[in-house]
Every structure is written in structure tokens, then in C-alpha cells.
Amino acid sequence: MRVPILKQRDYLIASIQSALSDEDLLQLRDDLAQQVGKFRSRAAIVDVTVLDVMDSFAVRTLRAISHMIRLRGAKTVIVGIQPEVAFAMVQLGLTLGDVATALDLEEGLAYLDKKTKAAAPHGK
Amino acid sequence: MASEGEPRPTSRGEAVVRIASAADIVIARQRGRELAAGLGFSRSDQTVIATAISELARNILEYATVGDIVLAEAQRGARAGLVIVARDRGPGIADIGQALQDGYSTGRGLGIGLPGVRRLMDEFDIASEVGKGTRVTGRKWLP
Numbered sequence A: 001m002r003v004p005i006l007k008q009r010d011y012l013i014a015s016i017q018s019a020l021s022d023e024d025l026l027q028l029r030d031d032l033a034q035q036v037g038k039f040r041s042r043a044a045i046v047d048v049t050v051l052d053v054m055d056s057f058a059v060r061t062l063r064a065i066s067h068m069i070r071l072r073g074a075k076t077v078i079v080g081i082q083p084e085v086a087f088a089m090v091q092l093g094l095t096l097g098d099v100a101t102a103l104d105l106e107e108g109l110a111y112l113d114k115k116t117k118a119a120a121p122h123g124k
Numbered sequence B: 001m002a003s004e005g006e007p008r009p010t011s012r013g014e015a016v017v018r019i020a021s022a023a024d025i026v027i028a029r030q031r032g033r034e035l036a037a038g039l040g041f042s043r044s045d046q047t048v049i050a051t052a053i054s055e056l057a058r059n060i061l062e063y064a065t066v067g068d069i070v071l072a073e074a075q076r077g078a079r080a081g082l083v084i085v086a087r088d089r090g091p092g093i094a095d096i097g098q099a100l101q102d103g104y105s106t107g108r109g110l111g112i113g114l115p116g117v118r119r120l121m122d123e124f125d126i127a128s129e130v131g132k133g134t135r136v137t138g139r140k141w142l143p
Helices: A024-037 A055-073 A083-092 A107-121 B021-041 B041-065 B114-120
Strands: A005-008 A011-013 A042-048 A075-079 A100-102 B015-019 B068-074 B081-086 B123-129 B134-140
Touching: A005 A024, A005 A083, A011 A024, A011 A083, A011 A107, A024 A042, A024 A055, A024 B021, A042 A055, A042 A107, A055 A075, A055 B041, A075 A107, A083 B041, A083 B114, A100 A107, B015 B021, B021 B041, B021 B081, B041 B068, B041 B081, B041 B114, B041 B134, B068 B134, B114 B123, B114 B134
Parallel strands: A011 A042, A042 A075, A075 A100
Antiparallel strands: A005 A011, B015 B068, B068 B081, B081 B134, B123 B134
């Protein structure tokens, strides 16, 4: 199932609705990298609240999404990693590296508001 | 209209999920989570089990292209739990010790597969013969 991407202000919000196949994840990666340019977005939020498993492929793809979006000049924050999922990721030895994370959508938006304002040359 | 990936119940109460495409990985781990939930595993353990299944199924696809994930209730004395068997007729593993080292991989993976799965399970065993295939068995016991 293709992940819907909403545009809100300068941000893209990808809200994952169900378990994703590998193809769905790769599609999300490509969609976000493309739409960040189309809408001239300054950041993307990927909401993974409903994901009940994040295995090596999912983690690798989320890292790729973050890196690609950074190369496109925008920021990424992953929100909603569930405590059980975090536990399994740590056990498995999976890390998101320098990818930004936040507790939930609200925290993710707050984080980006702070980040993108600080980064703007003519901010305020 | 059962697809290739649909679990097939067998006489011993096992579920066999054929792994032949990426979509089958999702089916296998969802089936594993359901089974774990039915056996009384906590949400945290259900997630651990589903994640282990996902990695094992991924290994099958990557190295052997096709294989099975077998899920069943485990019983030993007073202990109850769940057993996951990942079996394939792929190329096999020449050096199992090496395959279990963190950071070692001959495929495109990140080398976290088998050692990672071992950390997720209570018991872990690999039998493999080059040219014949591989059988990975993992058990998780109820606390």
C-alpha cells in the first residue's frame, strides 16, 4: 500500500497506515525525495507509529530516506517508534545513526520548527 | 486462491510459510506474531519474535531465493514457547562460526542477520551443508 504524503506548511508528512512491504518502503523513499523538490519542502516527517516491526531493511531504508532528503536540502525526522520496536531494534543491533527521531508527530513538528527556523538565514 | 505465501497448517499444528518474495516476509512475521500472541507472549516478545522471523525470511530470500519459515508451539518439560525454523535448499553456509560474527556478511545485507537473530532468541541453532541448504532453529520460551 502506497504511503500517503500530506503537505503541511513547509513540511511533508508521510503517515504510514499499515504494515509495509519492501516495495512500499522503497516507493516512499522515492516519493519523498521527489516531492521535497516539487513542493519545495524544508522537511519531511515519517510517522512509523503503526509499524509493529522494523527489521534491517526498514531501518536501512529509513536511513536512506533521511540521507536522500538531506541531499535535497531538507530535513527528516522519524516519529512514533514504539517501545517494543525500539527494544527489538536494539537487541538486533540496528541503529538509525544520525537520523533525527521524535516521540510523536507533535514533538516532530516542534523539533522541525526549531531546526528550520534556526537554519533560515532570514528567520524570524 | 491461496497465494504462495499463505501459511499452510499441518497435522502437528505448525504453520509453514513459503518464502519466495518480499511480500512473504510480511506474511511470515504477521503469522508469527499471531501465534506468539495466542501462546501468551507479551507485546514486547511478540515484536522480538516477529522481527526475528523477518530477518530469517530475509536471509532465505537473499541467499537461497526460496525456502520455508515453519512456526510451531514448543514444549520442553514444563516450559512452553515458540519455535521458528527457517529452512532452505540454498547454497549453504561454509563457515557457520564466521556467519555468526557481527559485521560478517557475504550478501548485500548489513551483516546483522544471524548474530542479531541469535540475540533475539533464547535458543539458536544452525545446521548447514554447502550445496544442500541451511536450517536455522530459534526458540523463545514463555517467562
